[in-house]
Amino acid sequence: MADPDTDTDDEPAPADAFAALSDPIRVEILDALTDHHRDEGLAPIGFAVLRRRVGVRDSGRFRYHLNQLRDRFVERSDDGYRLTATGARVAGAILAGTYTGSVSLGPAELDSTCPFCGTTAVATVHDGQCVVSCGDEHPLFSWHVPANATRDATLAEVVDLAELLAFQAIEQALAGVCAQCYDSVETTVGDPDEPGFRSVCDTCPGRLVGPISFPLLVDPDVAGWCRDHGYTLREDHVWEFPFVGEDATVEPAGDDADGELVVTVAIDDDSLTATLDGDGLVVAVDEN
Ligand SMILES: [Zn+2]
Ligand SMILES: [Zn+2]
Known part of the structure:
Protein backbone atom coordinates (compact mmCIF):
# COMPACT_ATOMS: atom_id res chain seq x y z
CA MET A 1 0.00 0.00 0.00
CA ALA A 2 1.28 3.44 -0.84
CA ASP A 3 1.33 5.92 1.99
CA PRO A 4 -0.52 9.00 0.71
CA ASP A 5 1.95 11.34 2.44
CA THR A 6 5.03 9.83 0.87
CA ASP A 7 3.51 8.65 -2.39
CA THR A 8 5.65 10.18 -5.11
CA ASP A 9 3.43 8.96 -7.93
CA ASP A 10 2.24 12.24 -9.47
CA GLU A 11 -0.15 10.58 -11.91
CA PRO A 12 -3.48 12.32 -11.18
CA ALA A 13 -6.31 10.12 -9.91
CA PRO A 14 -9.32 9.70 -12.24
CA ALA A 15 -11.39 11.96 -9.97
CA ASP A 16 -8.78 14.72 -10.34
CA ALA A 17 -8.86 14.34 -14.10
CA PHE A 18 -12.63 14.80 -14.15
CA ALA A 19 -12.39 17.70 -11.72
CA ALA A 20 -10.17 19.43 -14.27
CA LEU A 21 -13.13 19.25 -16.67
CA SER A 22 -15.69 20.48 -14.13
CA ASP A 23 -16.07 23.99 -15.53
CA PRO A 24 -17.96 24.59 -18.80
CA ILE A 25 -15.22 26.99 -19.95
CA ARG A 26 -12.70 24.14 -19.84
CA VAL A 27 -14.94 21.96 -21.97
CA GLU A 28 -15.30 24.90 -24.39
CA ILE A 29 -11.50 25.18 -24.52
CA LEU A 30 -11.25 21.50 -25.49
CA ASP A 31 -13.96 22.12 -28.07
CA ALA A 32 -12.14 25.14 -29.55
CA LEU A 33 -8.84 23.24 -29.66
CA THR A 34 -10.59 20.35 -31.42
CA ASP A 35 -11.94 22.78 -34.06
CA HIS A 36 -8.48 24.30 -34.44
CA HIS A 37 -6.80 20.92 -34.94
CA ARG A 38 -9.47 19.90 -37.44
CA ASP A 39 -8.64 22.96 -39.57
CA GLU A 40 -4.92 23.37 -38.90
CA GLY A 41 -3.62 19.92 -38.03
CA LEU A 42 -1.40 19.55 -34.98
CA ALA A 43 -0.01 23.12 -35.04
CA PRO A 44 -0.37 24.94 -31.71
CA ILE A 45 -2.70 27.91 -31.34
CA GLY A 46 -1.72 31.18 -29.67
CA PHE A 47 -3.15 32.20 -26.30
CA ALA A 48 -4.97 35.32 -27.55
CA VAL A 49 -6.54 33.58 -30.56
CA LEU A 50 -7.70 30.68 -28.42
CA ARG A 51 -9.14 33.06 -25.80
CA ARG A 52 -11.12 34.96 -28.48
CA ARG A 53 -12.46 31.71 -29.93
CA VAL A 54 -13.69 30.54 -26.54
CA GLY A 55 -15.11 34.03 -25.98
CA VAL A 56 -13.68 34.86 -22.54
CA ARG A 57 -12.75 38.54 -22.13
CA ASP A 58 -10.90 38.32 -18.86
CA SER A 59 -7.45 37.10 -19.77
CA GLY A 60 -6.52 36.15 -16.18
CA ARG A 61 -9.66 34.10 -15.77
CA PHE A 62 -9.06 32.39 -19.11
CA ARG A 63 -5.44 31.59 -18.20
CA TYR A 64 -6.61 30.07 -14.90
CA HIS A 65 -8.99 27.66 -16.65
CA LEU A 66 -6.47 26.83 -19.39
CA ASN A 67 -3.87 26.00 -16.73
CA GLN A 68 -6.28 23.57 -15.07
CA LEU A 69 -6.18 21.53 -18.29
CA ARG A 70 -2.39 21.33 -18.38
CA ASP A 71 -0.50 18.99 -18.66
CA ARG A 72 -2.86 16.07 -18.95
CA PHE A 73 -5.19 17.44 -21.60
CA VAL A 74 -3.41 20.47 -23.07
CA GLU A 75 0.30 21.03 -23.64
CA ARG A 76 2.09 24.31 -24.06
CA SER A 77 5.05 25.12 -26.28
CA ASP A 78 6.70 28.38 -27.35
CA ASP A 79 4.17 28.68 -30.17
CA GLY A 80 1.06 28.19 -28.08
CA TYR A 81 -1.25 25.43 -26.95
CA ARG A 82 -2.47 22.16 -28.33
CA LEU A 83 -4.35 19.06 -27.21
CA THR A 84 -2.37 16.13 -25.86
CA ALA A 85 -3.30 12.68 -27.18
CA THR A 86 -5.31 12.19 -23.97
CA GLY A 87 -6.98 15.60 -24.45
CA ALA A 88 -7.98 14.65 -28.00
CA ARG A 89 -9.53 11.38 -26.79
CA VAL A 90 -11.40 13.05 -23.93
CA ALA A 91 -12.66 15.83 -26.21
CA GLY A 92 -13.87 13.18 -28.65
CA ALA A 93 -15.65 11.30 -25.88
CA ILE A 94 -17.33 14.46 -24.59
CA LEU A 95 -18.46 15.44 -28.09
CA ALA A 96 -19.73 11.85 -28.58
CA GLY A 97 -21.95 12.28 -25.52
CA THR A 98 -20.23 9.40 -23.73
CA TYR A 99 -20.39 11.18 -20.38
CA THR A 100 -23.62 13.11 -20.82
CA GLY A 101 -25.86 11.36 -23.32
CA SER A 102 -28.76 9.23 -22.23
CA VAL A 103 -30.58 8.04 -25.29
CA SER A 104 -33.71 5.96 -25.54
CA LEU A 105 -35.24 4.68 -28.80
CA GLY A 106 -37.88 2.16 -29.78
CA PRO A 107 -39.07 -0.48 -29.38
CA ALA A 108 -39.07 -1.27 -33.10
CA GLU A 109 -39.37 -4.54 -34.99
CA LEU A 110 -36.33 -5.64 -36.98
CA ASP A 111 -36.35 -7.48 -40.30
CA SER A 112 -35.24 -10.61 -38.46
CA THR A 113 -36.73 -13.47 -36.44
CA CYS A 114 -35.83 -15.09 -33.15
CA PRO A 115 -33.95 -18.39 -33.70
CA PHE A 116 -35.60 -19.89 -30.61
CA CYS A 117 -39.27 -19.24 -31.35
CA GLY A 118 -39.54 -17.68 -34.82
CA THR A 119 -41.25 -14.48 -33.69
CA THR A 120 -40.03 -11.09 -34.89
CA ALA A 121 -36.92 -9.66 -33.25
CA VAL A 122 -37.52 -6.36 -31.44
CA ALA A 123 -34.86 -3.75 -30.64
CA THR A 124 -34.79 -0.96 -28.06
CA VAL A 125 -32.18 1.49 -26.89
CA HIS A 126 -32.59 2.42 -23.25
CA ASP A 127 -30.11 4.67 -21.49
CA GLY A 128 -27.50 3.96 -24.15
CA GLN A 129 -27.92 0.17 -24.02
CA CYS A 130 -29.07 -1.44 -27.27
CA VAL A 131 -31.10 -4.59 -26.52
CA VAL A 132 -32.58 -7.05 -29.01
CA SER A 133 -35.11 -9.65 -27.87
CA CYS A 134 -38.30 -11.21 -29.23
CA GLY A 135 -42.00 -11.31 -28.33
CA ASP A 136 -41.25 -14.25 -26.04
CA GLU A 137 -38.45 -12.28 -24.41
CA HIS A 138 -35.60 -14.48 -25.58
CA PRO A 139 -32.46 -12.37 -25.13
CA LEU A 140 -30.72 -12.12 -28.52
CA PHE A 141 -28.18 -9.34 -28.16
CA SER A 142 -27.18 -6.44 -25.90
CA TRP A 143 -24.43 -3.85 -26.19
CA HIS A 144 -23.98 -0.16 -25.42
CA VAL A 145 -23.84 2.58 -28.04
CA PRO A 146 -22.48 6.13 -27.70
CA ALA A 147 -25.15 8.84 -27.74
CA ASN A 148 -24.05 10.65 -30.87
CA ALA A 149 -24.11 7.40 -32.88
CA THR A 150 -27.86 7.22 -32.29
CA ARG A 151 -28.56 10.72 -33.62
CA ASP A 152 -30.35 10.64 -36.99
CA ALA A 153 -29.99 6.84 -37.09
CA THR A 154 -32.75 4.27 -37.42
CA LEU A 155 -32.96 1.63 -34.74
CA ALA A 156 -31.86 -0.98 -37.31
CA GLU A 157 -28.72 1.08 -38.00
CA VAL A 158 -28.04 1.42 -34.27
CA VAL A 159 -28.29 -2.37 -33.88
CA ASP A 160 -25.81 -2.89 -36.73
CA LEU A 161 -23.38 -0.46 -35.10
CA ALA A 162 -23.81 -2.05 -31.66
CA GLU A 163 -23.00 -5.48 -33.15
CA LEU A 164 -19.88 -4.06 -34.83
CA LEU A 165 -18.73 -2.48 -31.56
CA ALA A 166 -19.42 -5.68 -29.62
CA PHE A 167 -17.33 -7.81 -31.97
CA GLN A 168 -14.52 -5.26 -31.96
CA ALA A 169 -14.63 -5.53 -28.15
CA ILE A 170 -14.41 -9.34 -28.42
CA GLU A 171 -11.36 -9.04 -30.66
CA GLN A 172 -9.75 -6.60 -28.24
CA ALA A 173 -10.52 -8.86 -25.25
CA LEU A 174 -8.95 -11.81 -27.08
ZN1 LIG B 1 -37.94 -15.92 -29.21
ZN1 LIG C 1 -11.87 -2.03 -18.44
Missing part, protein backbone atom coordinates in the same frame (compact mmCIF):
# COMPACT_ATOMS: atom_id res chain seq x y z
CA ALA A 175 -5.89 -9.59 -27.58
CA GLY A 176 -5.88 -9.05 -23.80
CA VAL A 177 -7.19 -5.48 -23.76
CA CYS A 178 -10.41 -4.10 -22.28
CA ALA A 179 -12.33 -2.21 -25.00
CA GLN A 180 -13.57 0.34 -22.48
CA CYS A 181 -10.55 1.28 -20.37
CA TYR A 182 -7.65 -0.40 -22.25
CA ASP A 183 -6.40 -2.13 -19.12
CA SER A 184 -5.42 -5.76 -19.53
CA VAL A 185 -8.20 -8.35 -19.26
CA GLU A 186 -8.36 -12.13 -19.29
CA THR A 187 -10.86 -14.15 -21.24
CA THR A 188 -12.28 -17.54 -20.30
CA VAL A 189 -14.32 -20.21 -22.07
CA GLY A 190 -15.75 -22.19 -19.13
CA ASP A 191 -15.68 -25.99 -19.28
CA PRO A 192 -17.46 -28.54 -21.52
CA ASP A 193 -20.44 -28.71 -19.13
CA GLU A 194 -20.89 -24.95 -19.00
CA PRO A 195 -19.16 -23.42 -21.99
CA GLY A 196 -19.35 -19.69 -22.55
CA PHE A 197 -17.13 -16.80 -23.54
CA ARG A 198 -16.48 -14.34 -20.76
CA SER A 199 -14.24 -11.40 -20.06
CA VAL A 200 -14.65 -9.23 -16.98
CA CYS A 201 -12.45 -6.19 -16.44
CA ASP A 202 -10.96 -5.71 -12.96
CA THR A 203 -10.46 -1.99 -13.57
CA CYS A 204 -13.73 -0.74 -15.05
CA PRO A 205 -17.30 -2.12 -15.36
CA GLY A 206 -16.50 -3.49 -18.83
CA ARG A 207 -17.75 -7.04 -19.23
CA LEU A 208 -18.41 -9.40 -22.10
CA VAL A 209 -20.57 -12.49 -21.70
CA GLY A 210 -21.68 -14.57 -24.66
CA PRO A 211 -22.00 -18.03 -26.15
CA ILE A 212 -18.90 -20.08 -26.88
CA SER A 213 -19.42 -19.33 -30.59
CA PHE A 214 -18.57 -15.62 -30.17
CA PRO A 215 -14.77 -16.07 -30.25
CA LEU A 216 -15.22 -18.36 -33.26
CA LEU A 217 -16.98 -15.67 -35.26
CA VAL A 218 -13.97 -13.34 -35.13
CA ASP A 219 -11.53 -16.04 -36.24
CA PRO A 220 -10.63 -15.48 -39.94
CA ASP A 221 -10.82 -19.19 -40.87
CA VAL A 222 -14.19 -19.73 -39.18
CA ALA A 223 -15.50 -16.42 -40.60
CA GLY A 224 -14.38 -17.55 -44.07
CA TRP A 225 -16.21 -20.86 -43.68
CA CYS A 226 -19.36 -19.01 -42.54
CA ARG A 227 -19.06 -16.66 -45.53
CA ASP A 228 -18.81 -19.66 -47.87
CA HIS A 229 -22.10 -20.83 -46.34
CA GLY A 230 -23.79 -17.46 -46.82
CA TYR A 231 -23.30 -15.82 -43.41
CA THR A 232 -21.21 -12.77 -42.56
CA LEU A 233 -21.26 -10.50 -39.50
CA ARG A 234 -21.55 -7.56 -41.89
CA GLU A 235 -24.73 -8.79 -43.59
CA ASP A 236 -26.36 -10.94 -40.93
CA HIS A 237 -27.27 -10.39 -37.30
CA VAL A 238 -25.22 -12.47 -34.91
CA TRP A 239 -28.29 -14.33 -33.60
CA GLU A 240 -29.10 -15.39 -37.19
CA PHE A 241 -26.00 -17.57 -37.51
CA PRO A 242 -27.47 -21.11 -37.25
CA PHE A 243 -25.11 -22.29 -34.51
CA VAL A 244 -25.34 -19.22 -32.26
CA GLY A 245 -28.98 -19.74 -31.30
CA GLU A 246 -28.69 -23.52 -31.04
CA ASP A 247 -26.01 -24.95 -28.85
CA ALA A 248 -22.74 -25.87 -30.46
CA THR A 249 -21.27 -29.23 -29.43
CA VAL A 250 -18.47 -28.75 -26.93
CA GLU A 251 -15.96 -31.37 -25.78
CA PRO A 252 -12.63 -31.32 -23.97
CA ALA A 253 -9.72 -31.41 -26.40
CA GLY A 254 -8.44 -34.71 -24.93
CA ASP A 255 -7.36 -36.17 -21.60
CA ASP A 256 -4.49 -33.73 -21.28
CA ALA A 257 -6.57 -30.86 -22.64
CA ASP A 258 -5.22 -28.07 -20.40
CA GLY A 259 -8.50 -26.17 -20.68
CA GLU A 260 -8.70 -26.48 -24.47
CA LEU A 261 -12.16 -27.07 -25.88
CA VAL A 262 -13.24 -28.60 -29.18
CA VAL A 263 -16.33 -26.82 -30.52
CA THR A 264 -18.32 -28.24 -33.43
CA VAL A 265 -20.75 -25.97 -35.26
CA ALA A 266 -23.02 -26.71 -38.22
CA ILE A 267 -24.60 -24.79 -41.06
CA ASP A 268 -27.04 -26.83 -43.14
CA ASP A 269 -25.38 -30.26 -43.64
CA ASP A 270 -21.81 -29.07 -43.17
CA SER A 271 -19.96 -28.84 -39.91
CA LEU A 272 -16.73 -27.32 -38.71
CA THR A 273 -14.64 -28.19 -35.67
CA ALA A 274 -12.59 -25.49 -33.96
CA THR A 275 -10.16 -26.00 -31.11
CA LEU A 276 -10.11 -23.12 -28.60
CA ASP A 277 -7.40 -22.61 -26.03
CA GLY A 278 -8.37 -21.70 -22.47
CA ASP A 279 -8.50 -18.01 -23.40
CA GLY A 280 -10.90 -18.57 -26.31
CA LEU A 281 -8.38 -18.15 -29.12
CA VAL A 282 -8.98 -20.50 -32.04
CA VAL A 283 -5.83 -22.64 -32.40
CA ALA A 284 -7.05 -25.14 -35.02
CA VAL A 285 -9.91 -25.42 -37.50
CA ASP A 286 -11.08 -28.54 -39.34
CA GLU A 287 -13.86 -28.66 -41.88
CA ASN A 288 -15.66 -31.97 -41.52
